[in-house]
Amino acid sequence: MRPDAVILLLIYWAAIPFGVYAFGHALMQRADAFTVADKLTKPAWLGISGGATAALILFQFGGPGTFFWMAGLVAVLVYIVDVRPRLVEVQRGPRW
Template identity: 75%
Template sequence: MPTLAVYIILGIDWAVIPVGVFAFVHALLQRADAFTAIDRLTKPAWLGITGGGTAALALFSFGDYTIMFWIAGLVAVLVYIVDVRPKLIEVQRGNRW
């Protein structure tokens, strides 16, 4: 019978996949010139990073020896969400004054 720890690990594994999908879809829906306007990598580069990160989150697990790849995927997706996404929103919204 699985222990509580197994259920927690499975919950973490499944909870981060929608985060990766969100990051990829958000990058997909943004204008390509917005990425260069914020002095970040290009849109295709971020699509590759977020897509690869999401694939790593889906293919590898938090609870076994593939955790290194899982963490790399999570870091890639979170960098987009925390650093790139707010700047994209700001540059596309424009000056509100």
């Protein structure tokens, strides 16, 4: 198997747990934290992360649904890299 195919396979299989984590994390957060963090509302992020996780599960990379799979991956990564740290910071408060 080619090295690039192995990397894509690892990304494909790692994306689904990341999507489930993003949806679960959004589900467990307080609704007002999203507003204070200046992000979209909690129902919006639940819809985005849930739809993204569904796209990651239903579509395969390299198939006819590649565009939806990549959009789902980007949505999950945006939540994990941008929204989640801000929510944690807002709910934790100052560190002193």
